Amino acid sequence: AELGHVTDYDFSFEGPFGTYDQNQLQRGLKVYTEICSACHGLKFVPIRTLGDGGGPGFSPEQVRAYASQIEVFDPELGEQGDFRDAAPTDNFPANNAVGAPDLSLMAKARAGFHGPANLGINQIVKGMGGAEYIASLLTGYTGEEMEQAGTVLYENEAFPGRWISMAPVLGDDYVEFDDGAPSDMESAAKDVAAFLMWTAEPKLAARKQMGLTAVIMLAVLSVLLYLTNKRIWAPVK
Numbered sequence: 253a254e255l256g257h258v259t260d261y262d263f264s265f266e267g268p269f270g271t272y273d274q275n276q277l278q279r280g281l282k283v284y285t286e287i288c289s290a291c292h293g294l295k296f297v298p299i300r301t302l303g304d305g306g307g308p309g310f311s312p313e314q315v316r317a318y319a320s321q322i323e324v325f326d327p328e329l330g331e332q333g334d335f336r337d338a339a340p341t342d343n344f345p346a347n348n349a350v351g352a353p354d355l356s357l358m359a360k361a362r363a364g365f366h367g368p369a370n371l372g373i374n375q376i377v378k379g380m381g382g383a384e385y386i387a388s389l390l391t392g393y394t395g396e397e398m399e400q401a402g403t404v405l406y407e408n409e410a411f412p413g414r415w416i417s418m419a420p421v422l423g424d425d426y427v428e429f430d431d432g433a434p435s436d437m438e439s440a441a442k443d444v445a446a447f448l449m450w451t452a453e454p455k456l457a458a459r460k461q462m463g464l465t466a467v468i469m470l471a472v473l474s475v476l477l478y479l480t481n482k483r484i485w486a487p488v489k
């Protein structure tokens with residue numbers, strides 16, 4: 253099969269008016285918490301942002317409840333530091349156990365679309381494709397494996413190097429969603445990819461709104477300047 257194959261999934265946050273789907277972010281957080289966090293960290297993401305507008309939209313109680321489920325390392329505890337329950341003011345923990353990369357900014361660190369001829373022109377139409385890449389990676393395993401220098405590598409159609417050291421971690425119904433949304437492998441992959449897009453770009457909705465406001469203001473200004481210009485030069489013409 254084709255190398256570096258990324259499916260152009262539809263996401264709610266695409267386009268000039270796109271915003272995150274709050275329920276999808278909550279499902280994605282669940283996938284992250286139950287599966288990905290075993291190996292990956294989200295060390296740049298403050299837990300309290302789960303309550304921010306435009307994000308998963310947790311209530312203060314939900315944020316506190318979520319924080320109390322996870323443990324963070326506190327270097328100020330005891331002689332050499334110790335683990336304690338997280339508070340909303342903490343960031344999600346880092347995780348260096350198996351050398352898996354931190355996922356905070358992964359959706360912006362990877363692109364899904366590089367063509368044609370690696371010029372990236374598709375990105376103008378399709379977007380950068382970081383979330384599409386993550387969803388495609390999670391669903392892209394062929395089932396082939398090999399061992400190289402003592403490491404097991406898994407064949408993956410989305411991974412640019414084809415052989416990745418991350419085992420397949422998602423399957424149908426691995427996670428049960430509270431909102432009754434489908435939990436097949438592809439749906440769960442899209443949900444966690446959307447969640448990781450949010451961690452990488454939490455202000456997306458505000459940014460798009462500001463952009464739209466600016467465009468409208470500049471359009472109005474253009475009309476005013478045009479009319480002003482006509483007025484000023486009217487006696488000369």
Ligand code: HEM
Binds near residue numbers: 288292417421
């Ligand atoms: C790499 C996502 C679960 C171990 C990666 C990468 C992503 C990712 C996006 C980067 C691939 C690249 O470099 O382009 C996820 C997600 C997970 C998940 C969304 C949950 C659904 C896990 C688990 C483990 C793991 C549970 C450990 C058992 C690794 C390792 C790498 C990696 C070791 C480095 C792979 C390499 O560069 O060969 N993961 N992962 N991941 N992940 Fe995961």
